[in-house]
Amino acid sequence: MNNQAFDLLMWARGPAFDIALMIFAGGIVLRIVEIFVLGRKKDLAPAKGNPVAQGLKTIFSRSVPREGLVKFAPITYIGGYIFHIGFFIAFFFFAPHIALFTDAFGVSWPSTGRVIVESATALALLALIALIYSRFTDPVRKALTTFDDYLVLVLSGLPLLTGYIAVNKLFGDPTMMMAFHILSVEALMIAFPFTKLMHAFSFAISRYYNGAIQGRKGAES
Amino acid sequence: MSATFERGLNALREQIDAPVASFFTSCVNCGLCAEACIFYRATEDPKYIPIKKLDLMRRVWSREFTLFGWIAGALGLVKPVTDKDFSDWETLVYDSCTMCGRCTLVCPVGNDITMMIRKMREGMSAAGHAPVELIAAAGRHADLGSPMGELHPALHAQVKHAIKDTGIEIEFDKPGVDYMVILSAQEIAEFPDVLGAMAKIFKKAGLTWTISNEAFEATNVGIQLGNRDVARVLVQRVVDAAEKLGVKYVISPECGHAYQALRWEGPNLIGRSYKFEVIHIIELLDKLRAEGKLKTKGKNTQKLTFHDPCQINRRGGINGEPRRLMNMVAENFVETDDAGTMNWCCGGGGGVGSNERAEGLRHAAFKLKKIQLEKVEPEVIVTMCAYCHHTLDNVLEEFNMDQEVMGLTELVAEYLDDDV
Ligand code: SF4
Ligand code: SF4
Numbered sequence: 324m325n326n327q328a329f330d331l332l333m334w335a336r337g338p339a340f341d342i343a344l345m346i347f348a349g350g351i352v353l354r355i356v357e358i359f360v361l362g363r364k365k366d367l368a369p370a371k372g373n374p375v376a377q378g379l380k381t382i383f384s385r386s387v388p389r390e391g392l393v394k395f396a397p398i399t400y401i402g403g404y405i406f407h408i409g410f411f412i413a414f415f416f417f418a419p420h421i422a423l424f425t426d427a428f429g430v431s432w433p434s435t436g437r438v439i440v441e442s443a444t445a446l447a448l449l450a451l452i453a454l455i456y457s458r459f460t461d462p463v464r465k466a467l468t469t470f471d472d473y474l475v476l477v478l479s480g481l482p483l484l485t486g487y488i489a490v491n492k493l494f495g496d497p498t499m500m501m502a503f504h505i506l507s508v509e510a511l512m513i514a515f516p517f518t519k520l521m522h523a524f525s526f527a528i529s530r531y532y533n534g535a536i537q538g539r540k541g542a543e544s
Numbered sequence: 545m546s547a548t549f550e551r552g553l554n555a556l557r558e559q560i561d562a563p564v565a566s567f568f569t570s571c572v573n574c575g576l577c578a579e580a581c582i583f584y585r586a587t588e589d590p591k592y593i594p595i596k597k598l599d600l601m602r603r604v605w606s607r608e609f610t611l612f613g614w615i616a617g618a619l620g621l622v623k624p625v626t627d628k629d630f631s632d633w634e635t636l637v638y639d640s641c642t643m644c645g646r647c648t649l650v651c652p653v654g655n656d657i658t659m660m661i662r663k664m665r666e667g668m669s670a671a672g673h674a675p676v677e678l679i680a681a682a683g684r685h686a687d688l689g690s691p692m693g694e695l696h697p698a699l700h701a702q703v704k705h706a707i708k709d710t711g712i713e714i715e716f717d718k719p720g721v722d723y724m725v726i727l728s729a730q731e732i733a734e735f736p737d738v739l740g741a742m743a744k745i746f747k748k749a750g751l752t753w754t755i756s757n758e759a760f761e762a763t764n765v766g767i768q769l770g771n772r773d774v775a776r777v778l779v780q781r782v783v784d785a786a787e788k789l790g791v792k793y794v795i796s797p798e799c800g801h802a803y804q805a806l807r808w809e810g811p812n813l814i815g816r817s818y819k820f821e822v823i824h825i826i827e828l829l830d831k832l833r834a835e836g837k838l839k840t841k842g843k844n845t846q847k848l849t850f851h852d853p854c855q856i857n858r859r860g861g862i863n864g865e866p867r868r869l870m871n872m873v874a875e876n877f878v879e880t881d882d883a884g885t886m887n888w889c890c891g892g893g894g895g896v897g898s899n900e901r902a903e904g905l906r907h908a909a910f911k912l913k914k915i916q917l918e919k920v921e922p923e924v925i926v927t928m929c930a931y932c933h934h935t936l937d938n939v940l941e942e943f944n945m946d947q948e949v950m951g952l953t954e955l956v957a958e959y960l961d962d963d964v
Contacts, residue, residue: 357610358565367811369821371861381654389650389886395579403574403652463575466590472573517612522570522653529570530654532563537648537656540808541861543885544649 328499335505343509350516351524358528370539377538378531384544385530398457399464402450406479409447413440413483444487451480475518481507549627552671553604559663560605567660568605570653571595577647577657582889583640586911594647594657597636600629601664627671634673637664639902642893642909643768644854646886658859661894665770675899678769686777690729690761691898699727699760702736712743717789718754724791724820725755726762726782728799730930738798738930741957745829748960749837753795759785762797764805768895772813779810787819796824798951800855800893800929807860824856825953826928830865833872841961843875849922850879850952851913851936852887853929866928866952873959874926880916888912892935910939917947924948926955 366374393400414420418434425431434440455476458468485507487493489500514520537544577594578584584592595602603625606613616622647657668674681691688694703714723746731738746753759782766775786794796803807822823831832838850870856862863884870877882888891909896902913936917925925947927933936949 353611354569358562358569361560361562361565361609363562364812367815367817368808369811369817385652385654388652389580391882392576392579392650396574396576399574399576461575462588462590463578463584463593464573466593466596467573467575469573519570519572522572525566525570526653528566529563532566533648533651533654533656536563536659537861540859542858543863544654 328496328502332498332502332505335502335509339506339509343512347512347515351521354516354521355524355528358525366539368539371541372538374535374539377544378533378535381534381538381544382527382530385533396461396463398453398461402453402457405450406447406454409443409450410479410483412443413447413486416440417486441487441491444483448480448483448487451476451483471518474514475520478507478511478514479520482511548670548672549630552627552630552667552669552673553625555670556601556604556664556667557608559666560601560609563656564601564660564663565605565609567653567655567657568602571602571655572653574652577651577655580646580650582642582644582646582891582909582912583905586909587905591636592640594641594661595651595655597633597641598657598660598664600625600633601660601667603629630668630671630673633664634668634675635901637661637668638675638678638895639899639905642854642889642891642896643859644889644893645858646854646889649858649886662767662770665768666772667770669770674769675895675901677898677900678765678895681765681898682769682771682774685763685765686774690732691763691765692729692733695729695732695761696757699732699755702732702739703755705736706740706743710740710743712740712747714739714743714755716755716757719789721752721754721789722792723751723753724786724789724794725753725797726760726794726802727755727797728763728802728930729761730763730799730934731797732761734934735930735951735954738951738953741951741954742795742825744957744960745832745838745953748839749832754789754791756785756789758788762799762802762806764802765895767801767805767809775805775809776813779806779813782806783810783814783818791820793821793823793828794818795828796822798825798928798930798933798953800853800860800931803860803862804855824860824862824865824928826856826862826865826869829953829956830868833869838956839961840873840956840959841963842959843873844924844955844959845875846923847876847878847921848874848924848926848955849917849920850877850883851890851925851927851932851949852884853927853932854887854889854893856928857887858885862928866926869952869956870926873956878920878922880920882916888916890932890935891939892931897931897935906935907939907942910943913939914943914945917945922947924950926950926952928952 416435417440421431421434458464485504489504534544581594607617607622641661643658643661645658684693685691707714764775764778766778796806803824811817891906896906933949940947
């Protein structure tokens, strides 16, 4: 075993992870607090619908696109779904990942087979490439894209890529690859509060508000 | 730095609340809002991507309401907002947005972009960067009672006309009645037949009602311009008149933004709830229908379709009501694609219709509505907003389309059962 690689792995799993976790958790709390401290005035118009119920419903229902819209931005919609679902499966249903959660929190759940996890990883990576491509070529995506968008796409792809390589021992020293994998996850965690990755938490808040505002009026959301 | 610019920036800051912060935090720059927007879809110009219309507000939020943005600002890493930014954004915020609300319904993270445009206009108008027509209309409204100027003589003439036509007495300023009717300036000036229609329906249903000389006009240019002070004064006028008369209900007329102003924004503008209820005329008609107080006879046999006004359906929550009424009086009622909640805007809402500079864009934006109409080929387009009616009349003529447009209240009144 290569000592250097082993040391890096140990550092990545130890102090580096602690630092990343601190920035990740602290940053997210800060960003969420930044939202809620601004508050919201009480709405004095008598409600026609139920804002709370519709707000909660919209957190879920907005995951489904409006009829007829997918065809106008197929890469964004389909690529987006494949990426999110693929990443989710690879992250939460890979047995070694579940073991980490069990170690840390004492919880566990059934894993899925290697084939599913690896296919999900590969598909998520392909979807990411398609999403990057559309940011270069599609006029709407191009007009909106900032450095942040590319950074986030790359940072989300690296853990998938390094994980895939490490697990399949495709090339390089497996210990080193595992260290890279963990470091790439930590990079993602550190960038999280500073970038639009925040949407992974804040989407629930914004969807809730959207549903509540519309729901109060008895309008659809 | 002028005082006006400072006022604009302050007004903008005041508008930033938790929902706005959550929306900007959540935006993933996916651009899906573009596909919903009438202006982007008609022109395919990326500058009309809805969320881009809010860039200025997003910058103020990021720099002043987030720690990282604040640090970046202090280090001089981000450009501060300037008066030039306000003037650059004026056409985007006023000419290329009818506040139709479609983007709000498609954003995957749930951003209420439309609400933010409404808020951003508060900053724009305070900074002195708003269309001259809206500013002038606000002046006329505050001084003369309506965005079209003094409408008292016209109203009285129309009421006289309606009394003669229907033989039903219409009384002004009558205390102790249940309902106070207010009208949109557009109805008084262009579509006064609605008065006779209401008189007939209300008589049959046994409602008691009146019109106030002090507040008979429902529109509210303050919410199109984005000026809470103007909006408050106009709402207060209606509230004072209604509470003085002691009515139980104020009937919001066939006017989209008037409903938005009086029903949803009003109590928040004046800082208290009303001592009466606001009911939209179409809500009322549907209620009367359900109670068996609105009886019709016979049906219209022409091919009819329905145009949903954005502020009444998508942003107002009135969707099933007009459809139940349509089915009651129309034999051949055909819905267009996207009808109901996702209907396409007429192109004239949100102050765009009175903004001369926006005329070209407004005509371009009619493309989507045109596609809807061409597929159904209706003889008559029924709607429940006098301003949609006005906009559609004009644009149909512009495009040599020969459909007739008509208000739903009038259509229902035509089929009132005279025997009961
Ligand atoms: S659809 Fe929503 S998340 Fe996507 S760019 Fe528009 S505002 Fe942002
Ligand atoms: S409210 Fe309507 S017009 Fe305005 S940006 Fe959204 S979709 Fe476009």
